[in-house]
Amino acid sequence: MSEIAQKRDGEVALDFDPAERVEGGVVFIGRIRSAWNERADCPRNISSARESGQGARIELDPAYRAGLEGLKAGRDLMVLYWMDRARRDLIVQNPRHAEGPRGVFSLRSPHRPNPVAMSAVTIREIDPAGGVIVIDAIDCLDGTPVIDIKPWLPSVDMPAQG
Numbered sequence: 178m179s180e181i182a183q184k185r186d187g188e189v190a191l192d193f194d195p196a197e198r199v200e201g202g203v204v205f206i207g208r209i210r211s212a213w214n215e216r217a218d219c220p221r222n223i224s225s226a227r228e229s230g231q232g233a234r235i236e237l238d239p240a241y242r243a244g245l246e247g248l249k250a251g252r253d254l255m256v257l258y259w260m261d262r263a264r265r266d267l268i269v270q271n272p273r274h275a276e277g278p279r280g281v282f283s284l285r286s287p288h289r290p291n292p293v294a295m296s297a298v299t300i301r302e303i304d305p306a307g308g309v310i311v312i313d314a315i316d317c318l319d320g321t322p323v324i325d326i327k328p329w330l331p332s333v334d335m336p337a338q339g
Contacts, residue, residue, distance in 0.1 A: 187278035189269035195290040205322035207237035226314035233315040237308035253329035260287035
């Protein structure tokens with residue numbers, strides 16, 4: 178973590194580092210290449226990223242490139258990525274967009290015990306042999322590690338209505 182975000186009024190930090198309580202392992206399968214190198218410039222969410230007009234790409238490590246078989250331009254994906262420059266100890270946060278402090282699990286903030294983020298994106302171009310997926314947008318810093326890629330399926334991924 179290169180820069181540690183300062184706590185705002187009402188925020189509560191854990192008295193331990195969640196990174197020291199590892200119970201499983203995560204393998205990074207590649208990196209996201211985006212237009213943003215500074216946290217202050219990065220869009221707040223995927224909608225803002227789309228509004229910026231900045232596309233992005235995912236570059237997979239060679240060992241995982243065969244996993245792109247079957248994907249095509251136009252397909253929607255869920256990309257899970259590790260916000261490696263986020264704080265992990267804030268359990269109550271005071272976001273600028275909300276009234277008063279809120280628990281981390283009621284927010285989409287990158288600052289959380291396990292800084293996993295997820296965005297629904299659309300494939301613009303794909304080069305399976307080169308391990309590159311050009312996507313419509315993303316809301317993270319350049320070089321962010323990718324955890325997983327899954328197809329977005331409306332018949333499965335839409336929340337129940339009612």
